[in-house]
Amino acid sequence: MKEEINALKTIDSKQFQHDLISWFASEHRDLPWRENKDPYRVWVSEIMLQQTRVDTVIPYFNRFMEWFPTLDEFAEADEERVLKAWEGLGYYSRVRNLHSAVKEVKATYGGVVPDTPEEIAKLKGVGPYTAGAILSIAYGKPEPAVDGNVMRVLSRILLIREDIAKPKTRKTFEVAVRALIDHENTSFFNQALMELGALICTPGKPACLLCPVQEHCEAFKEGVQSELPIKIQKKKTRTVPLVAAILTNHKGEFLIHKRPSEGLLANLWEFPNFEIHTGLLAKRDFFNQELKELLGVTSELGELLVKIEHVFSHLVWNVDTFSGVIPTEMDQNIMKKHQFQWVSEIDLEQYAFPVPYQKMMAAFKEKNM
């Protein structure tokens, strides 16, 4: 059963384009990635903005462009620096995929971001939204860039009641955008839809009285704007108990561990920690049992340093964190094999740590001050 978008038959698309783009031209925010149309800058900004607020992205984007001003320079950057640029932003596979894709662009396309849907869609981390965003914003191609904003805005304007949580629903909105998009200004049109969603047509109570396309909006006519979009999703987060320790040696160096290359927080660094799968032992004893089994050494742990609860999108960590020392020498081969390193306090700054471990270190420094 194919849903039909009835409102597409009656909407005045030319007038809609004009009202929307005129509003955007005068009311848009001055954001750093809007300084020019450099496809590389557009690309980086779109990846950063995935599931992430504008205010959060701005400082990261500015620093990223200082560190890696051009596509070529980013392609040559080393992995550790790349992860450091993303530290704290979350969804770290975004930047690993971006780095991989940029290297691909340099190698295959001479450093020029491709401008066709077929080529750009092949790049790692570039899905339907990002492909459309780069093509329309940087290259003026009439491609839809359907994100959460666009689905919310158009679900109201066109009275589309499909569940936007379902993957196939995006296709319905792509059809709508193709029917409405201004071929003379694809960049402003797509950005304006998103800007409208961010500033006026917001999730809770949209500011319809300020809306430049109010007269085109079916939901406003019916007074049902707050009921749209339809979105049903379930949420079941499991809680994972962990025990962690900030461990130092006689030189005052810290023991850190590089996480696996796949899965949660891939390739980032952490302090030694273990998931608790038995309640039989005291947490401190459990930690030492696991550490002994893994690295062949025993730590001397102090009192509990801090309890940390960290909420991810799909799970919760409960981490009991200790501080302690490892008084004995450790086998270099075992350390290397399991991706452990001793690093000085100064050198810790070179490594990318996810937020929960930053909290642990903050507590450690507070206590030892």
Added chain:
DNA sequence: CATCCGTGGTG
């Protein structure tokens, strides 16, 4: 298609 993948802001 459902699940995995971060973080900080908000009512």
Added chain:
DNA sequence: TCACCAAGGAT
């Protein structure tokens, strides 16, 4: 306090 969210993509 807590559910919901914010310019999604990979598997």
